[in-house]
Amino acid sequence: MQDKNDMNSKTKEKKKINEIKGFSSFTSALMAIVIGLLFGFIVMLLANPNNAVAGFRYVLLGGLSRFGNVLYFATPILMTGLSVAFAFKMGLFNIGASGQYTMGMFFALYVAFMFNLPPSIHWIVAILAGMVGGMLWGFIPGIFKSLLNVNEVITSIMTNYIGMYLVDMLIRSNEVMYIPSMTRTNYIPQHVQIRSLGIAGSNVNFGVIFAILIAIVLYIILQKTTFGYELKATGYNKHAAEYAGMNGKRNIILTMVIAGALSGLGGAFAILAPSEIAGSSMTYEPINVIAVNGFNGIAVALLGNSHPIGTIFSALFISYIQRGGTLASLVGYKPEIIDLVISVIIYFSAFAAIMSSALGGFFTRRNKKEKDKSDTQPVEDIEHDIINKEAEK
Structure with missing residues (x-):
């Protein structure tokens, strides 16, 4: 029974870590996209300030008409x-x-x-x-x-x-x-x-x-x-x-x-x-x-x-x-400007992948430390917690 509980606990822990990694990967990719687009807008401002807004609007919305x-x-x-x-x-x-x-x-x-x-x-x-x-x-x-x-x-x-x-x-x-x-x-x-x-x-x-x-x-x-x-x-x-x-x-x-x-x-x-x-x-x-x-x-x-x-x-x-x-x-604007935007997105995507891996590793180590701490908790403390819970009831 104890082994089954441990297995369920490990499964839930693994699922939780995977969810954290998946969410961090999504947010990291989203951040890379936002930074890349902002960088492209800044380049447009420097190249031709008068048409920067119009050019950026084409980048963001132009694909809708050419789906x-x-x-x-x-x-x-x-x-x-x-x-x-x-x-x-x-x-x-x-x-x-x-x-x-x-x-x-x-x-x-x-x-x-x-x-x-x-x-x-x-x-x-x-x-x-x-x-x-x-x-x-x-x-x-x-x-x-x-x-x-x-x-x-x-x-x-x-x-x-x-x-x-x-x-x-x-x-x-x-x-x-x-x-x-x-x-x-x-x-x-x-x-x-x-x-x-x-x-x-x-x-x-x-x-x-x-x-x-x-x-x-x-x-x-x-x-x-x-x-x-x-x-x-x-x-x-x-x-x-x-x-x-x-x-x-x-x-x-x-x-x-x-x-x-x-x-x-x-x-x-x-x-x-x-x-x-x-x-x-x-x-x-x-x-x-x-x-x-x-x-x-x-x-x-x-x-x-x-x-x-x-x-x-x-x-x-x-x-x-x-x-x-x-x-x-x-x-x-030259069409190559979008290649610049994609390059920045790639750079930050690669950086985001490293950060995502590090974040997943951090939560893995943290969960392991908490588990080890609970496993090594003194018997007297466990009994004390049980008595307090019974008293609250």
């Missing part, structure tokens, strides 16, 4: 954010999301142009090809980390550049995919494009629904499965996890492969999106520039505290202020 595009642009950064967040759970920093994103986009393009498939399944195969491309590019840093203990940050940065140059070279050399006179890829056949959601004036499509469903599946895997538990345990303490019988090397490879698959899907969702202009589609310009959506995924993961559900909201938020930031150019 379809908010959803569209949130889709790829949600996928790269999930990729980075998933690797974080394993204690890995997947800075190679850009290369995996680009490789996934190329695989999707190749299937779209070079494969002759029935229209009903062609777009599905193209999406799956994008996932495979990302998986292959995520496998490289995973195998180096697992077998040779090479830091995944180094190999990921290298694969970013290798992937970008390789894809640009392959596209330029393909006469079917590339139009030299326009320095971009050809329009994707309409039957290969992902079905539109029908929101006027935007490219939003079923990709955003797929991305949200993938985030929910990831949450279930991480929270409700043995595999997810092993990944998190290995991320917390690799040596303890291996001592407990978990295969750390296998989990490292699987984590990077899954992270690559998520980024690759982001590239496929972005390039296979329908265009609001009839007869056209999204295109890719091979101009030797690393995909920014991969690095935006790092911001999304940090702001969402590497939680799959939190990543959904952080992707929507960053896409929202980006759409408003582009409208700030109407009153004389």
Whole structure:
């Protein structure tokens, strides 16, 4: 009976600590957002005081009039954010999301142009090809980390550049995919494009629904499965996890492969999106520039505290202020000012994550001290408390 009570007590204590950590993570992220927006407003005041209020209003409210595009642009950064967040759970920093994103986009393009498939399944195969491309590019840093203990940050940065140059070279050399006179890829056949959601004036499509469903599946895997538990345990303490019988090397490879698959899907969702202009589609310009959506995924993961559900909201938020930031150019501000705001938010999000962890640790130690104190309370004091309570009755 005593053991059962102790178990219930520990369960309640753990739940209380988790609630404290969750609340502190939310408030920390909210504080980072507020500070970032205030910093952006101050920069606007310094750059052009007369239009600062109008420009800031666009940043805050401009996305409401372009909500379809908010959803569209949130889709790829949600996928790269999930990729980075998933690797974080394993204690890995997947800075190679850009290369995996680009490789996934190329695989999707190749299937779209070079494969002759029935229209009903062609777009599905193209999406799956994008996932495979990302998986292959995520496998490289995973195998180096697992077998040779090479830091995944180094190999990921290298694969970013290798992937970008390789894809640009392959596209330029393909006469079917590339139009030299326009320095971009050809329009994707309409039957290969992902079905539109029908929101006027935007490219939003079923990709955003797929991305949200993938985030929910990831949450279930991480929270409700043995595999997810092993990944998190290995991320917390690799040596303890291996001592407990978990295969750390296998989990490292699987984590990077899954992270690559998520980024690759982001590239496929972005390039296979329908265009609001009839007869056209999204295109890719091979101009030797690393995909920014991969690095935006790092911001999304940090702001969402590497939680799959939190990543959904952080992707929507960053896409929202980006759409408003582009409208700030109407009153004389450069669109890059929103990148400055996001940078500040990222900085304070990272700082907030440290503070959140420290706060959770503080309450954990405090609860432990109180428990130890009650356990070591003299018997005479306990009897005295019982007598006083009986007397009050």
